[in-house]
Amino acid sequence: MALKSAALLLLALVAFVYAEAFTSQALDCCLSTSSKMIPARTVKSYVKQTVNGGCQIPAIQFITKKNKKLCAPVPEDYNWAARLMDLLDRKQQRK
Structure with missing residues (x-):
């Protein structure tokens, strides 16, 4: 009887972990x-x-070289953000 209870508990735990992994995707x-x-x-x-x-x-997440995220307003609001995005796009194209 104890073996059945342990098996059921294990099955419930596996089902819970599986459901959490595929249904709750945390947004950053x-x-x-x-x-x-x-x-x-x-x-x-x-x-x-x-x-x-x-x-x-809406925002732009700039990722630093130290993997930190800096949140900037959308480029329509600030020209510097658009210029920085263009610069990064050009650097990416050269690779």
Whole structure:
């Protein structure tokens, strides 16, 4: 009887872990942005964050060379963000 209980408990645990792994995908969203200009020398890439993608605000996530995420406003609001994205795109094309 104890073996059946242990097997059921193990099965329930496996089912729970499996369900969590495939149904709860944590989003890494910017909750706010900073208008402070980010130096190009510190950034290696960027990711566009959209409301349609599950985040609350549109933003640009600039990833630094130390793998930190800096949240900037969308380029329509700040020209420096658009210029930095263009620079990173050109660097990527040269690779």
